[in-house]
Amino acid sequence: MGGIFIKHKIILLTRKRVMIYALIIVVLILAIIALTHLMRNREEPAASSNSFIYLQYKDGKYIGNEKTDKGNIQVEVTIKKNKIKDIEILEFPQEYLSARKELKDETAKVIEKIIKTQEITSIEGMEESSYIVNKLLKAVRIALDQSLLQ
Known part of the structure; x- marks a missing residue:
């Protein structure tokens, strides 16, 4: 049991x-x-x-220059604490600005986006402004490349 x-x-x-x-x-x-x-x-x-x-950017100010069919685009990129803090356009062909008034706003938006996201991406499309904005981006890349080399 x-x-x-x-x-x-x-x-x-x-x-x-x-x-x-x-x-x-x-x-x-x-x-x-x-x-x-x-x-x-x-x-x-x-x-x-x-x-x-x-890769890290070195602090300082770097100048990038890119040729277009109507002149040069020259930018000064300021790096602080390994980040893009400011991008100033030193030279820009006036013919582009006089032909398209909204181009100034487009370039300002692109620069603001680069500083905010820390990324440089190309603008796709066949418009003349995308050609100019891509030339601006190339000038920024040239300046950033100088930061990497020094």
Whole structure:
């Protein structure tokens, strides 16, 4: 007549015990979130340091010059703390500006986007303004290349 006898135990849930269990669950959830956050942060730098070495800009002011069919585009790029802080247009063919008044606004938007995103991307399209804006971007790249070489 052997066998396993299980004694039943009745657990009374009081308001105090419910609060304690809820607190334990909240602490466990927070601990899990903190652990996953720490593990994710630990993995990212290790992966990037093993894969690539990123080029960094050296602080200073650099001039880039690009020729167009109607003159030169010359820019001065200011680098501070390895980031593009300012781009100033020193020379720009007036023929382009007189032909298209909105070109001045387009170039200002492009420069603002470069400073904000720290990326230089080409403008696609067959319009004359995209040709000019791409020449402006090339002048900025030339200035940034000087920063990398020094």
